Each structure stands twice: as C-alpha cells, then as structure tokens.
Amino acid sequence: MSALYHVVGVDMGATNTAFGIVDARGTILSQNNIHTGKYSTGEEYAKVLSNAIKLLITKNNLNNEIKGIGIGAPNGNMHTGAIENAVNIPWANGRTVPLAKIITEETGLSCKLTNDANAAALGEMIYGVAKGMKDFIMITLGTGVGSGIVSNGNLIIGHDGMAGELGHVTVIKHNGRPCGCGRSGCLETYTSAVGVAKTAREYLSLHPNDTSLLREIIYRPITSKDVFEAAEEGDKLAIKVFAFTGRILGEAFCDFITFSSPQAIILFGGLSHASNYLLDPLQKAIDDNVMKVFRGKTQILFSQLKGAEAAILGASALAWE
C-alpha cells in the first residue's frame, strides 16, 4: 500500500544538485547531494545522478515504491524534458541535454523536468501557502528573478515549454541596466539580489552626502545581504534601496495582474527575507497603479517553505502530476 506514495525531488543548481525522497505529506525522508558542473557531458552527469538516486531509494527500502522523479533545473523544458542552453552549467552551455529521458532509462522511473521557478510554484501549490489556489504567480528573487505562473490549476508553459520568464519583462525602456539575457531594462536587473546590490552602489554614489553603514564596506563589493543587514540596523539609505526595489516590483506586478488576475503573488528566495522592507512599498505601488477592476484582489505572500527543502519539495511535486 505504500507503493506510489513516495516521489523523488531533484533540485538542480549550477554548482550543486540536491535530491530527496518525499512522501505524500511533503516530508523529506532522506536526501543527498552531488556536484552539478564537474562532469564533461550531460550524459555522465545524468548517470551519476541516476545511480545516486537508486542508492538512496535502496538505502530507504523503497524499491518499487516510487511513483516518479521530478526535477527543477535551469532552463528546463517541461515539454521535452530537456535542459536547453543553461549557460551556467558547462555541459549544458549551448547544448540541449535530454536529462529526463536518460534518467528514465537509467532508473526505470518516470521523470519530469521543468525550470526551478515552475517547480517552486508547484511545491507552493501542493505543500505551501498556495495550497488550494488555482490562480497564482510565484516570483523567485535570487541571483536572478524567475517565475512560475499557475492558471486554473495548471502551469503556464507556453507552446514551446519555456513560458513564464517574468524576470525579463522590460521595466525601464530607455537607458535600462544591461541584463545577462543580452537586453536591457529587465525586471531582474533591478529586483534580483544582484540588482539590489547595484541599486545600493548607485545610491551611494548619487547621494555622496547621505551617511550610511554601507559606506564602511570598502574592501569588497556590497551585496544584497549587506543592504539587508544595514536596513536591520535602521540604515536609511538601505531602507530606501528596498523601497525602490519594492516599487519597481509592485509596478511590474500590476501588469502581471492585468494578464492573469492571480489570487496571490508569492515571493520566494533570498531577497524575500527582506519582506519587512519590501512589502510596504510593493503593496503601495500596486494600490496606486493597479487597474480598478483588480484593486485589492491579489494578495502578496511570502513562501513559508524552508529554503533548502523548498526546492526539493517543489521539484518532487512534478512527480505527483
């Protein structure tokens, strides 16, 4: 009777791949890690990962009791099960690697794959604050800005499996910041952790007479964590940096709401720890700018899943589908 009541979730980052066995209640029974980038081909990585997963299953006496494997991966395409040109992973840079297919061949288990933010959205819907919601948007605020959009209970993946790149809507049309995607003015360049650090450095140089704890950091580049810690000390400039970030996010959310009218927008990832400093300006930007018909309808929530576990849970959610 325990058969099919467990799944494997794989959170594949550029450096490290964490994976675990998850039960239907969202408890991670057992987990492990392998390196991601150090293999010379995607095939080699896939085989090492498959063996490590099989070992974990055997160790937990769950052979023949696993429903499937779900993977959240950079540039993961849900239609094809492949990783498409993930520039930060040497073996996937400029290449398409049919990861799900290889893992199924190696493990005998069905395997689904999608990008990290889509996996996080599924995790939130099954185990997190979006439980019971059919229309919501997940925004991941990390080194970059990712998104997973759920409409009527289903992920929006588009005709090519690659939809939901809301970190790359254009928020500043002229003289916007250059983005890693090759364009400029993308939401990500202002509201990722990297963007917050950049805003702080800009504010410091634009307002040379404003005192700030951040001016003491001279021996290395300022990070978003520095800005958060300064804000926690009551540093006015740091608080202004988050207010700017929240406003840019809120204005972008008004357009997202216009598109899919979600019940909630859920923030996840490193920056969401700064919720105290982000939420008020973000909410104000929405209240000031959203179309009247949508006013007061969309909640802004923060993920309650613990960082390290959330990604595995999110990926595992794919395997229940």
Place this chain on the structure above:
Amino acid sequence: MSALYHVVGVDMGATNTAFGIVDARGTILSQNNIHTGKYSTGEEYAKVLSNAIKLLITKNNLNNEIKGIGIGAPNGNMHTGAIENAVNIPWANGRTVPLAKIITEETGLSCKLTNDANAAALGEMIYGVAKGMKDFIMITLGTGVGSGIVSNGNLIIGHDGMAGELGHVTVIKHNGRPCGCGRSGCLETYTSAVGVAKTAREYLSLHPNDTSLLREIIYRPITSKDVFEAAEEGDKLAIKVFAFTGRILGEAFCDFITFSSPQAIILFGGLSHASNYLLDPLQKAIDDNVMKVFRGKTQILFSQLKGAEAAILGASALAWE
C-alpha cells in the same frame, strides 16, 4: 440527430446586440438584432433578448435542437455569468447584472458569458486562424484594446473571471496619455483606433512643416480611418503614425511573449485592416526586443473571420464548451 448541433451566439455591443444560430461548421444560419442600451434595467433587456432568441429558434424549426447560448459582452465575467459595471451601457453602469442566469430562466437553455475579446479568442480557435493552436493571444484593436489569452487550450480567466486586460498594461510610465480606466500610459491609449487618431493629431502639431493629406481635415476631428486612407494614398505622416503604433504594440508583445510564450498573437478589429502599415514595424519591434529564447517563435497573424460574423461566431464558441 441534429439535436445539440446548433448553438446561439450573441455579440453584445454598447449600442446594438447581434445574435445568430450557428452550426458546428461555423455557418450562421440565421441572425437578428436588438438595441442594447435603450432599456431601463438589465432584466428588461434580458427578457427582450430571450424572446428574440426564442423567436429566431422557432422560425428556423430548431426547437429542442440548441445546445446552448454563448454571449460576448463588455465586462462579462465567465465565472459568474454576470456583466460587471459596463460603463457604456446605462443599465449596467455601476451595476452587476446576472445576464446568463436570467437568459437561462427565460429560454430554458444553458448560457455562458465572457468578455468580447475572450469570445473572439474562442471563435478564432474553433473557426479561425488559431484552429489547432493551444497557446495564443488574441488582441482586439477597436475603439479600445481588448485581449483573450489561451494557454494550453484554455482561456486564462483568473481567480475572479476578469483576467486578460492587456489593453491596460502600462507602456509609458511617465506622462503617459490618460486612459478611460482612470490611469495613464495604458497600451490602449496608443494603439486603439482612438489612440491612432490622437497620435496623428500630435504628429501634425509637433511637425508643423510636414505636409500631409490629414491637414485638409479641418471641419471635424481626424479618425483612424482618415489615417488609414491617407496611408493608402502614400501619405508619409500617416504611415509614420502606424509605424509608431506598430512599434508600441510590438514592444508590449515582447512582454506578453515572456509571460505565456504563445505560438501566435492574432490581431482582430478595425485597426487590423491597416495590417500593411502595422505589421513591419510591429515585427521589427519584436525582433529587436524579444528575449533570445523566444526569438522567431511567435507568429503575428490577422484574423480572417469577417468582422460582422466573427463576433457572433466567437460568442457561439462558448456554447460548445
């Protein structure tokens, strides 16, 4: 055997309501009209419409052979079947009218209702250029700009039934044109028929030395039709007006593509007749600005359904669902 192989489509405009009996191949067998706005209550309108529909069905000997009624209406909410605060219809201004419910009571037929652009999207999917597509966006370019978004074969209607207001994404953040929605800088203010006429008037006053056929129109306000006709005569200023319009549309489409990665964006409505002048600048704006992963993937198409029939067909498509 002909039972359930016919539906009724109702295209409700602010002034006129057109309705017709449609067969499964998308042929309108018979149609009629009533006024929309002249009744004092929504109930009165709904009863007159119900009687007119029943009469049309009887005349065509199709009693007991109608699967249902589909209505495309301003501010129609698919979840509730009601018209919510349609400002241009006196009996629905500031009120919620449960139109679908009343019509079902009066006719004994199931009745579904959605906004005009969603109905147009369904019509395009069943009878038009989106046949066979599961992911596309319909943009209606008329007095206003509406949208219907289809993802994985389903309309995106959001948690409140009101999603897909892409005419009201903000395209100009500072000093944008005032919009009927109470905000400013909305896509609609630049790319609707009204927006095109406004752009023409702005160009004429900003470039007083440029000759243009449009300068001959002095006894009444310039319309988008004037701009189209001038463009057809080779008028350079008129052609520039469409180039500007196409660029604004194309830049907005880049964000839409980022959201739902549609196979096509389909243009419908009065302005789409200016396709020759809109398409090149629109396509160029997409090619220049869209995220690399989506480049060359989304087709820009024009509806091939005939204007007067398309709205009835679109609404009728709801009744097959």
